Amino acid sequence: MNEAINISSLTKSYGTHTVLKGLDFCVRQGEIFALLGINGAGKTTSLECIEGLRNYDSGSITINGIMGIQLQSASLPKYMKALEAVKLFAKWNKTSPDRAALEALGIYELAKKSYYQLSTGQKRRLHLALALTRNPDILFLDEPTAGLDVEGQISLHEQIRQLKAIGKTIILASHDMAEVEKLCDRIAILSGGKIAFIGTVEQLGEAMGKHYNITIQTENGAERYELENIGDSLLSLLMQYRAKGETVTDIQIDRGSLEQHFIKIAKGD
Ligand SMILES: Nc1ncnc2c1ncn2[C@@H]1O[C@H](COP(=O)(O)OP(=O)(O)OP(=O)(O)O)[C@@H](O)[C@H]1O
Numbered sequence: 001m002n003e004a005i006n007i008s009s010l011t012k013s014y015g016t017h018t019v020l021k022g023l024d025f026c027v028r029q030g031e032i033f034a035l036l037g038i039n040g041a042g043k044t045t046s047l048e049c050i051e052g053l054r055n056y057d058s059g060s061i062t063i064n065g066i067m068g069i070q071l072q073s074a075s076l077p078k079y080m081k082a083l084e085a086v087k088l089f090a091k092w093n094k095t096s097p098d099r100a101a102l103e104a105l106g107i108y109e110l111a112k113k114s115y116y117q118l119s120t121g122q123k124r125r126l127h128l129a130l131a132l133t134r135n136p137d138i139l140f141l142d143e144p145t146a147g148l149d150v151e152g153q154i155s156l157h158e159q160i161r162q163l164k165a166i167g168k169t170i171i172l173a174s175h176d177m178a179e180v181e182k183l184c185d186r187i188a189i190l191s192g193g194k195i196a197f198i199g200t201v202e203q204l205g206e207a208m209g210k211h212y213n214i215t216i217q218t219e220n221g222a223e224r225y226e227l228e229n230i231g232d233s234l235l236s237l238l239m240q241y242r243a244k245g246e247t248v249t250d251i252q253i254d255r256g257s258l259e260q261h262f263i264k265i266a267k268g269d
Pocket residue numbers: 014019037038039040041042043044045046
C-alpha cells in the first residue's frame with residue numbers, strides 16, 4: 001500500500017522542553033490511523049507539524065496528497081447557514097463541494113440552519129465538511145468526538161467510515177480507546193517523544209504478550225487476577241480454590257484491553 005504520510009526523525013522543542021525526540025512513522029493511503037498518547041505526549045504538536053501549522057526543528061515530513069484539517073476548536077459567525085459556510089469555504093479554496101462527502105456527513109439536512117442553532121455534534125460535522133471543501137486526500141481530525149454524546153459519536157464514526165469508503169486517508173488524535181478500537185486500522189502510541197508502538201490493535205495485544213485477565217467466580221463472589229501465563233498459573237490458582245474447599249462456578253479469561261496495554265506503553269512500562 002502507498003504511503004500518504006511519511007515522517008522521519010521529527011524533532012520539536014518548545015524552549016528547553018523537547019516534545020518530539022525523533023518520530024518515525026508512516027500513514028498508509030486509505031487507512032484510518034490514530035495517534036495516541038497521554039496528555040502532553042505531543043499528539044497535537046505532531047499533527048500541527050505535519051499539517052504545516054507549526055515549525056519543527058529537524059527531520060522530514062512527506063505528504064502525498066491534499067490535506068484537510070478539522071481543528072480541535074473553531075468557530076463561525078452566529079448567523080451563517082451551514083451550507084453557506086460550505087459554499088464560502090469551497091469558493092475560497094476554488095473547488096466545488098464534494099457532494100458524496102457532504103452527503104456522508106449529513107450536511108444537506110443542516111443546510112438552512114444557522115451556526116448558533118447547531119448542536120456540538122452538528123458543529124463538529126460542519127467543521128469536518130469545511131475541512132473537506134479542499135477535496136483533500138488526507139483528513140486530520142484532532143479528538144473528533146470529544147464532547148459528543150453516544151448517539152453523536154456513533155453517527156460521526158459512521159460518517160468517518162464512509163469518508164474512508166470514498167477513498168480518504170484519515171489521521172486522528174484521540175483519548176477514547178473504544179473509539180480507536182472500533183474505528184482505526186492502525187494506531188501509534190507516543191511516549192517519551194517517540195513512537196513506542198505502531199500497528200493494529202490485535203498486534204498490540206500480541207506484542208504485550210502473555211498477559212491474561214482472569215475472573216474466577218465462586219459461591220462467595222468473583223475475584224480478579226492478572227496472569228503472565230495461562231497454563232501452570234491458572235492450574236495452581238484453581239488448585240488453591242480446591243484446597244480452600246471453594247467451588248469454582250465460572251471462569252472468564254481475556255487478553256487485556258487496549259486501555260490496559262495503552263497505559264503500560266504510554267507510561268513507558
Ligand atoms: N505553544 C506551546 N508553547 C510551549 N509549550 C507547548 C506549546 N504547545 C504545547 N506545548 C507543550 O508541549 C507538550 C505537548 O503538547 P501537545 O498539545 O502536543 O500534547 P497532546 O498529546 O496533544 O496533549 P493533550 O492530549 O492534552 O491534547 C506539552 O507539555 C505542552 O505543554
